[in-house]
């Protein structure tokens with residue numbers, strides 16, 4: 200192959216792109232710490248953590264060693280009828296760090312698959328109790344849960360483009376999105392649409408699914424912990440399982456280890472992914488309670504009907520265990536608080552800029568919302584010129600760097616956002 204970029208342009212599909220007229224891509228040859236190295240020799244400071252996943256930075260020696268050591272011993276073995284230390288040790292750590300009571304673990308391949316698994320668990324939970332009519336879901340608008348079919352069915356209907364798949368996607372219930380932000384005063388009115396829907400439809404609902412506190416790809420919005428507490432109360436009142444999709448929020452990103460911790464609630468089912476392996480390999484986990492596990496297993500068909508080929512992959516499990524140990528040891532909370540302070544200082548000047556409608560920060564997530572969508576190719580090029588890797592979407596320019604980023608590099612990221620948006624060429 201003579202020209203990699205030319206081959207890529209003609210043959211490889213990238214996320215959410217046209218194969219005929221794709222947006223430009225840049226070639227990356229390596230990455231280390233918070234720096235992504237390009238084929239042309241330039242280096243970019245990473246403001247994305249590769250879509251929330253690479254929390255410890257790239258090429259971390261502890262994680263690389265975990266992969267190497269495990270690869271020499273056992274890369275993969277089927278999980279049907281077999282177990283191994285990497286899976287058991289990871290399960291042990293997950294039970295220890297997730298909210299109390301979530302002590303049954305299902306390991307699977309990716310975030311979207313975890314959402315499928317969680318939704319199947321909720322359906323089977325009521326099927327096993329001979330309540331087959333309870334098989335629908337309630338969620339909130341502006342959510343994102345992945346790109347497989349059932350995950351898509353609970354993504355925001357507009358940004359998730361449900362019309363394309365109408366007749367194929369199941370039609371579920373969508374409450375108004377929470378409007379009271381994390382930092383504002385709580386008002387009961389905010390949950391009225393959700394309350395009405397659950398009270399009117401609970402006989403056919405098996406689950407409520409939502410992203411706790413931070414709605415990620417559906418709008419990068421931070422909502423009030425009271426909303427989540429009230430959702431928990433209503434799910435209890437109406438006998439509906441609560442599924443917390445912590446795939447984006449899990450492992451410290453929002454300032455608490457899990458989004459649910461902001462509201463001090465325990466969901467019935469929790470989905471984990473992305474940063475689970477420090478972002479180096481695809482792996483996800485679905486945690487549930489012994490009560491849900493027992494109910495599914497006691498009634499028909501007495502088993503949980505899911506079992507992917509790469510379930511419990513030892514390489515990914517070993518890596519995830521190493522990443523969780525690293526998280527515990529290096530003091531993620533201080534790191535995230537420091538990043539939060541730097542993001543506030545660095546991004547707030549954007550509030551004065553033309554075309555900016557909001558600037559918000561929570562934990563290691565900084566968001567600048569614009570009044571109009573960005574011109575993607577142009578703005579991407581400008582950020583690369585500034586020496587940073589920042590990939591906006593829609594009206595959102597946001598930062599979520601690896602936790603190991605230092606103050607100076609965070610400042611390079613925030614300065615780049617201010618510089619690029621000041622030039623007003625994003626519209």
Ligand SMILES: Cc1ncc(COP(=O)(O)O)c(C=O)c1O
Pocket residue numbers: 250309310311312314343344345346410415416444445446447448472473
């Ligand atoms: C909250 C949430 N759930 C699910 C997913 C899907 O995960 P994956 O892309 O690993 O399938 C994502 C991905 O961005 C996400 O943010």
